[in-house]
Amino acid sequence: MIYLEIPRGDGNIDISIPETAHRWALLNRGTGGALIPFDPDEYYRRQIALKELGREGQERLRRSRVAVVGLGGLGSPAAIYLALAGIGHLRLIDQDTVELHNLHRQILYTIDDLRYPKAEVAARRIKRMNPDVVAEPIPENLGRENVDRILEGVDCVVDGLDNMRTRYIVNEACVRKGIPYVYAAVIGFEGCLSVFRPPRTPCLACVFPNLDDRALPSCETRGILGATAGIVGAMEAMEAIKVLAGIDSIEGSLLICDFIDMYISKVEISRDPRCPICGEGGRGRAVGEPEGLIWLCGRNTVNVNPKEPLGLSVEEMHERLRGRLRVLLKSPFALVLERDGVEISLFKGGRMLIKNVKGEDDALGIYEEIMGYLRGGP
Numbered sequence: 001m002i003y004l005e006i007p008r009g010d011g012n013i014d015i016s017i018p019e020t021a022h023r024w025a026l027l028n029r030g031t032g033g034a035l036i037p038f039d040p041d042e043y044y045r046r047q048i049a050l051k052e053l054g055r056e057g058q059e060r061l062r063r064s065r066v067a068v069v070g071l072g073g074l075g076s077p078a079a080i081y082l083a084l085a086g087i088g089h090l091r092l093i094d095q096d097t098v099e100l101h102n103l104h105r106q107i108l109y110t111i112d113d114l115r116y117p118k119a120e121v122a123a124r125r126i127k128r129m130n131p132d133v134v135a136e137p138i139p140e141n142l143g144r145e146n147v148d149r150i151l152e153g154v155d156c157v158v159d160g161l162d163n164m165r166t167r168y169i170v171n172e173a174c175v176r177k178g179i180p181y182v183y184a185a186v187i188g189f190e191g192c193l194s195v196f197r198p199p200r201t202p203c204l205a206c207v208f209p210n211l212d213d214r215a216l217p218s219c220e221t222r223g224i225l226g227a228t229a230g231i232v233g234a235m236e237a238m239e240a241i242k243v244l245a246g247i248d249s250i251e252g253s254l255l256i257c258d259f260i261d262m263y264i265s266k267v268e269i270s271r272d273p274r275c276p277i278c279g280e281g282g283r284g285r286a287v288g289e290p291e292g293l294i295w296l297c298g299r300n301t302v303n304v305n306p307k308e309p310l311g312l313s314v315e316e317m318h319e320r321l322r323g324r325l326r327v328l329l330k331s332p333f334a335l336v337l338e339r340d341g342v343e344i345s346l347f348k349g350g351r352m353l354i355k356n357v358k359g360e361d362d363a364l365g366i367y368e369e370i371m372g373y374l375r376g377g378p
Contacts, residue, residue: 075160
């Protein structure tokens with residue numbers, strides 16, 4: 001039995017996350033708490049009452065593993081509603097850290113979470129929302145070289161991304177592995193949504209072939225209302241739940257949403273038999289080499305992947321760097337450093353996010369300098 005200690009009064013709350021009977025318990029160590037049992041039947045009672053779901057459907061959700069790729073404006077509400085619905089295992093994937101301009105729409109985070117890895121914060125918050133769910137944080141940059149490993153064993157992928165480059169990589173992997181892919185995109189007051197599940201449906205590349213992110217509006221240039229992402233992210237969770245529970249989804253259709261006029265149209269979509277990903281003879285592209293340097297959408301921020309993983313713990317990296325650079329934050333997953341106004345988030349394995357940098361040469365120079373300190377030892 002899982003017990004939740006419910007606080008009385010306004011004391012500070014500390015979180016501990018032990019595993020009991022394959023579920024995560026949450027404990028509040030504040031004073032004056034009252035211990036009550038966590039009862040899954042009671043937690044999901046109003047959901048189990050749905051004739052379309054029932055106990056059988058709820059058990060399907062409990063046995064399911066879902067990857068949420070991107071934990072921003074779309075991924076935040078999607079992950080929250082999937083957790084509250086009782087998805088047994090959530091794999092939470094995001095390469096980024098929490099920034100101030102995220103907070104108006106990325107509802108997993110608060111001001112207290114600034115600079116922390118999004119995957120780490122998201123897992124902690126979801127475990128507090130529903131101790132019946134396993135939340136697995138993956139603070140990695142997803143690319144062709146690691147996508148198969150990261151998505152291994154999941155039953156559904158939910159799209160929380162902000163760029164087509166990574167969406168195409170996810171789509172290709174889902175086609176290779178036969179994983180349903182709940183796709184969505186938002187900008188301004190508009191959004192779209194579909195469920196791709198070849199060969200029953202087209203794939204992303206059939207419907208949106210060869211789109212170049214450089215030619216598309218971004219949240220930086222067009223803007224985004226938080227409620228737009230919230231509505232469409234909740235719709236993604238709905239479609240993933242339906243797919244996993246065996247309820248008819250919107251697969252084979254594309255929803256196009258205009259929230260200025262509150263108009264939603266549903267368009268039938270079909271496979272392209274010549275599609276290089278899911279068409280005749282197509283099984284997704286081959287796994288590629290790691291991409292070394294990737295600029296993030298709309299910002300002076302670059303991700304640098306190491307050629308080989310660095311075999312140092314965060315604590316060991318901290319010991320080697322703390323006398324050389326200003327340490328802004330240390331978490332179980334990352335160090336955040338500052339050098340001459342440039343902010344560097346250094347993750348396990350040696351991946352770096354370098355922020356407030358103007359050019360590729362500057363970014364690579366900072367990366368090599370820090371890697372030199374790390375390779376050189378204390």
